[in-house]
Amino acid sequence: AQSVSQHNHHVILSEAASLELGCNYSYGGTVNLFWYVQYPGQHLQLLLKYFSGDPLVKGIKGFEAEFIKSKFSFNLRKPSVQWSDTAEYFCAVTLFGNEKLTFGTGTRLTIIP
Amino acid sequence: DTGVSQDPRHKITKRGQNVTFRCDPISEHNRLYWYRQTLGQGPEFLTYFQNEAQLEKSRLLSDRFSAERPKGSFSTLEIQRTEQGDSAMYLCASSLGLSAGSAGANVLTFGAGSRLTVL
Numbered sequence: 245a246q247s248v249s250q251h252n253h254h255v256i257l258s259e260a261a262s263l264e265l266g267c268n269y270s271y272g273g274t275v276n277l278f279w280y281v282q283y284p285g286q287h288l289q290l291l292l293k294y295f296s297g298d299p300l301v302k303g304i305k306g307f308e309a310e311f312i313k314s315k316f317s318f319n320l321r322k323p324s325v326q327w328s329d330t331a332e333y334f335c336a337v338t339l340f341g342n343e344k345l346t347f348g349t350g351t352r353l354t355i356i357p
Numbered sequence: 358d359t360g361v362s363q364d365p366r367h368k369i370t371k372r373g374q375n376v377t378f379r380c381d382p383i384s385e386h387n388r389l390y391w392y393r394q395t396l397g398q399g400p401e402f403l404t405y406f407q408n409e410a411q412l413e414k415s416r417l418l419s420d421r422f423s424a425e426r427p428k429g430s431f432s433t434l435e436i437q438r439t440e441q442g443d444s445a446m447y448l449c450a451s452s453l454g455l456s457a458g459s460a461g462a463n464v465l466t467f468g469a470g471s472r473l474t475v476l
Contacts, residue, residue, distance in 0.1 A: 248399075276463050287361075288400070288448070288467040334399050338463050343388065343413060345463065347399030 246271050248337050250348035257325055258356050265320040265351050267335030274340035277318040279309055280347075283331045291333070294318065305329070327355045361468035363449050369474045370439055377435045378471040382451030389432050390465060391424055392448040393417065400448055406432060407454060439475045446470040 249268045257263060269275065279291040292303025299311040309320045318335060335348040362381040370376050382389045387408050392400035403422070404414045408429035418424075421439075426432040436443055450465040 278463070280467075287469045288450075290464060290466075293464065336399070343390070343405050343463065344402045344415075345392075345400075345465065346402070349397065349399050 246337075246339075246346055248335055248346050248348040250333075250335055250351050252351045253349070254352045254354070256354045256356065259327055260324050263320070263322040263325050263329075263353070265333055265335075265353070267318045267320065267348060269316050269318070269335075269337045269346075271316075271337060271339060276338050276340060277309070277311055278336040278338075278345070279303065279307070279318075279320050280334045280336060281331050282334070282350075288334070291320070325353075325355050327357045329353060330355045361449055361451050361466055363447075363468040363471045365471060366469065367472045367474070369476065371476050372441060373438055375435065375437045376439055376473060377433055378447050378449075378473075380432045380434070380449030380468060382431070382449070383466055384430075386451035386453055386466070387429070388452045388454040389426055390450040390452070391432070391434050392450065394446040394448055394470070395444075403434075436473070439473075441475045444473055444475045446472050 247270050251266050277294040280288045281291045282288045291307055292301050294301045294311045302308045307322050311318050332350045332352050334350045336345045338345050364379045368376050390405040391403040394400045402415050403418050404424050406426040409426050421437045424434045448470045450467045452465050
């Protein structure tokens with residue numbers, strides 16, 4: 245069955261630390277990849293997406309993600325986190341041409357000032 | 358309002374009762390999706406519409422669940438004979454419905470959700 249794995253359930257970092265959140269998927273075929281973020285008390289919103297082309301994609305608020313096809317991974321990175329990055333982060337995948345997004349279980353990120 | 362609106366935001370009901378949730382998508386979006394999210398999990402796909410046509414339903418959507426989008430605008434999700442296992446956040450999202458391969462395809466705008474608690 246198709247699945248998305250986020251192995252980090254809760255990550256705690258100090259401000260200015262570097263961040264990397266893992267995302268692995270098990271799909272055959274061409275995929276579209278997403279990271280969504282949910283800030284406390286807010287709804288899910290798109291952070292960044294990969295459709296094709298350059299495997300290193302940049303999103304809002306200084307986040308970036310790298311698609312490594314051979315590793316079935318789409319890890320999220322940020323060189324220096326801020327307290328305002330405290331949120332829950334969800335990786336999502338869909339097959340090209342398919343409307344159904346499959347989400348991972350999410351990673352809760354807590355930034356300590 | 359330019360976002361996706363959901364109503365009610367929170368519903369508490371007794372087991373066996375019927376509940377209905379409403380979603381108003383972004384007006385120019387022709388695709389509308391319903392997802393369910395339980396504690397500690399990511400959103401799970403339930404169903405989606407293109408205009409008024411329901412094009413895909415998940416196996417999670419048992420026969421107690423029904424979704425409609427009668428005029429291709431707002432949508433309702435009804436749960437009949439609720440069970441405690443139905444307690445969850447029900448999320449609605451909409452998208453422009455761009456063709457696969459375009460940069461905007463599959464980009465969903467989510468609403469705040471409707472939280473259901475079944476006692």
